[in-house]
Amino acid sequence: MAFSMRIPLSDEIIKKNSFCSMYINGKKNGFEFDVQIPYYRGLFLSGVEVLEVYIDGQQIPQEALTIEVNGKELPIFKLKYAATELWRQNETARIRAIKRGGLEAGTHELELKLFMRIPYMQMGDGHDYMQMDGCDRALVSLAKEDLKLGVSLFCYSKEYGTGEYDFEECVRQTALAGAQGYEIVGSQMLPDYPNVSDDFLDLIRRCREKYGIGPECYGANNDKGLLFDRNLTDDELLASAILDLKTANRLGCKIMRAQYMLTPAAFERLAPYAELFDVKVGIEIHNPDTPSSPHIRQYLDVIQWTGSEYLGFVQDWSYLSVAPNKPKWDRALAQGVKEEHLEMAANLRKEDFSYEAAWDALKKAGANPAIEECLQGMYGYVQFRSRELLPQLLDEMKTVLPYTFEMHAKFHYLDENGIEPSIPYPEILHCLKETDFDGYIMSEYEDEAHVGGTQFTKRQLEMERHVLGI
Amino acid sequence: MDFQAYNKILICKDDIENVKVGDVVVGYQFKIKYPSYRGAFLSCIEELKFHMDGEEIPKGQISFHLNGKDFLIDELAECFKEYWFVREKATIRVIRPGGISAGEHELNVYMKHRVPYTGYFGQYLVLESNVTEKKKAV
Numbered sequence: 001m002a003f004s005m006r007i008p009l010s011d012e013i014i015k016k017n018s019f020c021s022m023y024i025n026g027k028k029n030g031f032e033f034d035v036q037i038p039y040y041r042g043l044f045l046s047g048v049e050v051l052e053v054y055i056d057g058q059q060i061p062q063e064a065l066t067i068e069v070n071g072k073e074l075p076i077f078k079l080k081y082a083a084t085e086l087w088r089q090n091e092t093a094r095i096r097a098i099k100r101g102g103l104e105a106g107t108h109e110l111e112l113k114l115f116m117r118i119p120y121m122q123m124g125d126g127h128d129y130m131q132m133d134g135c136d137r138a139l140v141s142l143a144k145e146d147l148k149l150g151v152s153l154f155c156y157s158k159e160y161g162t163g164e165y166d167f168e169e170c171v172r173q174t175a176l177a178g179a180q181g182y183e184i185v186g187s188q189m190l191p192d193y194p195n196v197s198d199d200f201l202d203l204i205r206r207c208r209e210k211y212g213i214g215p216e217c218y219g220a221n222n223d224k225g226l227l228f229d230r231n232l233t234d235d236e237l238l239a240s241a242i243l244d245l246k247t248a249n250r251l252g253c254k255i256m257r258a259q260y261m262l263t264p265a266a267f268e269r270l271a272p273y274a275e276l277f278d279v280k281v282g283i284e285i286h287n288p289d290t291p292s293s294p295h296i297r298q299y300l301d302v303i304q305w306t307g308s309e310y311l312g313f314v315q316d317w318s319y320l321s322v323a324p325n326k327p328k329w330d331r332a333l334a335q336g337v338k339e340e341h342l343e344m345a346a347n348l349r350k351e352d353f354s355y356e357a358a359w360d361a362l363k364k365a366g367a368n369p370a371i372e373e374c375l376q377g378m379y380g381y382v383q384f385r386s387r388e389l390l391p392q393l394l395d396e397m398k399t400v401l402p403y404t405f406e407m408h409a410k411f412h413y414l415d416e417n418g419i420e421p422s423i424p425y426p427e428i429l430h431c432l433k434e435t436d437f438d439g440y441i442m443s444e445y446e447d448e449a450h451v452g453g454t455q456f457t458k459r460q461l462e463m464e465r466h467v468l469g470i
Numbered sequence: 471m472d473f474q475a476y477n478k479i480l481i482c483k484d485d486i487e488n489v490k491v492g493d494v495v496v497g498y499q500f501k502i503k504y505p506s507y508r509g510a511f512l513s514c515i516e517e518l519k520f521h522m523d524g525e526e527i528p529k530g531q532i533s534f535h536l537n538g539k540d541f542l543i544d545e546l547a548e549c550f551k552e553y554w555f556v557r558e559k560a561t562i563r564v565i566r567p568g569g570i571s572a573g574e575h576e577l578n579v580y581m582k583h584r585v586p587y588t589g590y591f592g593q594y595l596v597l598e599s600n601v602t603e604k605k606k607a608v
């Protein structure tokens with residue numbers, strides 16, 4: 001192997017983000033990852049001369065290693081006979097390694113030794129060919145095991161609201177999706193809101209016995225606009241939030257989601273009560289706010305100033321949107337809006353035109369008025385930022401992580417490959433798994449398309465488990 | 471959240487029924503639900519109007535029945551302690567001697583209601599739910 005070639009087509013041979021634990025009989029007993037060959041064309045598997053995997057310096061025995069190409073999982077010894085299996089240069093192969101007990105959470109050093117014969121470059125007499133050098137080394141990481149996946153019962157709003165599911169069925173579906181706990185929105189599912197009756201607590205207990213899961217977070221609303229003639233005062237919002245704490249505590253929730261209507265001043269006054277009820281209160285950071293918004297900074301000041309462990313945040317990943325909301329976009333198309341006008345709207349938004357200016361430009365361009373809802377979304381709760389800003393937004397996520405009690409894994413749509421068109425889940429989850437966040441990632445399906453959340457929610461948890469390797 | 475999608479739960483599937491006191495038919499009733507994913511306090515209802523076969527039902531003839539109590543339409547704004555659970559049907563009773571004739575009728579319900587936790591952009595979201603359905607009277 002005196003000569004070898006290497007033509008890297010992408011930055012990674014080992015695809016770092018594909019690294020995850022492998023499960024045998026439900027237990028962590030290995031790991032797996034994707035590999036792309038650094039060459040300009042595909043090579044037949046028969047060309048593999050060396051394929052070895054090392055984790056933290058220790059070699060995986062060859063018999064415990066497989067490679068999957070073209071949908072076939074092969075042991076290593078068979079590769080030299082696989083003269084008809086083409087490993088395409090733009091397709092990754094999946095390498096799986098059995099390792100008893102698996103790997104601990106945290107960072108590991110993964111090394112791949114890969115040499116392949118380049119079959120059209122003979123170097124001399126006999127069977128001596130140029131080698132392709134596909135060796136690579138990467139620092140890979142596995143999520144903490146105490147990171148937990150949950151589901152907000154809000155995902156089933158349509159099924160529940162139309163009477164298709166009762167409360168128990170929502171809990172059952174949550175368990176079927178593989179959640180370890182759930183969030184309950186009080187104003188949605190408590191018949192005696194803002195109180196909780198003994199009958200309902202009984203139902204919660206029965207569901208826990210049957211399905212093994214219970215409420216972990218109480219989604220409180222701060223209904224400032226409750227009265228017909230005036231807004232609630234800070235004192236009144238505080239008193240209402242204390243009652244919410246009581247309900248959360250009776251339900252057995254350790255976390256309560258609160259919203260921006262609860263002012264930073266009222267939030268500060270809530271701390272001693274939160275401590276009494278032993279419920280941590282997280283202000284929801286929701287699009288259009290991000291952790292660095294002035295408004296959110298005020299809450300951060302309160303958290304740092306009081307030093308209270310009971311005050312913090314619930315981060316809703318809606319603020320990590322980097323593309324327009326798909327259901328709204330699709331609805332506009334269905335109503336006869338032209339795609340070019342939607343794209344124009346998205347560009348105007350990206351270039352920071354005001355809502356009025358964007359609306360004017362669209363009208364002049366002859367856009368169908370049905371575009372209004374989609375445009376409003378782009379300037380409202382489903383606005384998006386430029387994809388180039390994602391690293392900065394993920395840094396913001398990490399900045400407030402020490403004060404974050406829970407994540408709302410917001411989604412509006414999820415295709416069969418687990419892709420949310422506007423919220424970049426692989427990037428978010430990989431970023432999170434390198435931190436020491438160990439709370440709940442609570443899936444929250446926002447049913448813009450009004451099609452129900454059951455299938456999407458199952459898909460979302462599958463995707464999360466896959467990306468996190470748990 | 472597509473609030474308007476919940477308008478389809480506003481008018482309940484139940485038939486319109488005549489209301490009797492003894493043998494005398496004194497009016498009729500039908501059922502509605504709050505059109506949202508979550509429940510509301512009645513004080514969040516800003517307007518509530520009904521049309522039967524194109525004619526507005528005078529509000530003085532209507533009583534709104536929920537949580538075992540009857541309210542006048544004009545009282546709703548003050549009912550900030552009266553919670554309307556999203557799966558609970560409210561019964562609308564109309565006083566009308568002789569009730570309503572058997573057969574098909576067209577019912578329209580119009581509700582203007584405030585979503586009390588919104589207002590991020592300076593104003594509360596106020597929704598208008600306007601639903602017309604053919605109903606059977608029995």
